[in-house]
Amino acid sequence: MEFDSGSIKTIADIPIDKMGLAHYFANYERYLGPMRDRPLNFLELGVANGDSLKYWEKWLPHARITGLDINPCPVSFDSGRVECYVGEQQDRALLDRVAAERAPEGFDVIIDDAAHVGQLARISFWHLFDHHLKAGGYYFIEDWGTGYWPEYPDGKHFSPEIADLSWHERILDRMHANAGVRAVYPLRKLTGWMRWNLVRRRFHGHDRGMVGFVKELIDECGAADMTHPSLGTGTPRASRFEWMRVSLGHVVIRKARLDA
Template identity: 40%
Template structure:
């Protein structure tokens, strides 16, 4: 017998209107092993509350928490069998004191899954992520950032932090171009250097690659920096810094529309 999929539950709740099937397929892949567990889920931005019904049906033993500036309240189409497992709060995603109060009340041991489907504005998403990921997401837990592509949109009334998109490329100066052309077949490691090679060497293979850094894409690119945290060093290559810590992020899945960030099992909480 084929198990009922998350898409089936989403269609039953009418949630496919706001969560594309591509998102749901990814969630199925990452969450299916937990569907029989007593998980705790926090979703930021729940609109009519249909996603909460979807989660409560999919995770039959789960506790579902929703936060929204304009929660549905009594008009939310709750199902009697799920009422004691669904909790709705009114508040802002960048109110860290409020986020901690809700988290400590419902999930004092941390959430298994947190999904940001709220404002889709980079500066707001970063505040809630920075606070919730370390303080209120369990080690090994998953944090989802939905609709992160809004940071590429210009002039949108609801997503004001988009800026002119820059096509991928590089920022080579004249000296970069000369160095890469003149030293095209030269080795990276030099046994000896002429005066001209010494002059050009600092410009060989060190161009800055341009990319879009505004809004949600900028937040996700900062998370990539965190993944490489153990490689950070302001000291010369081969010199170990006195203090070095592993990344708080185990892995990141970046896909069109939704990004999933898995917290390292060795990362702290609280």
């Protein structure tokens, strides 16, 4: 498909079918728009027929653009700035080779629009994020809602589940249900209050596929609380994320900067 790149003023001018949700456009415009004239190192996982790379090539006129897909890219590029690799997103050795050849100093932008399978997205995310995304760089994850879709390998209809109770929570739950305890008003009130504060503070949630993976990323956002010297566990540390934005089908993460 041919079009006049001079007519592209915003990303909304680009007819990318796979970005059919309006807020995808808004997110790319908001975060990449201010950088579009810079010589970015750009990686997209999952390029299908190559249309998206064509459009990124036009919209990011100085970017070095790299695509990765399980099938060869069927289109050619005239700018000399685009190169495609064939392979799977969870292949860490391949990801290392792609980064070494295309962005040895790191990628500025990474988009995952590949398999939309939680474990595969998780492998490529942490490997690329830790080793090949620049500090201050952006990582976009598309279509995380597949975790609610039963046609996906790790998807399932919404099924809120709760984590297993700890041993003392199980004992408390049984005590509160015991007829002898319930017959004594002070004991019933005490166990009821404790149960409310310990057991019922847990929230049911869906943890399948991409949905569960995104919730794992939220844990990383809370690393400072999770590892707080007084309240948390493990070695105290800040989150590796500067911030994370979650919207329908779309996640945007900015990697913490070294001076942050």
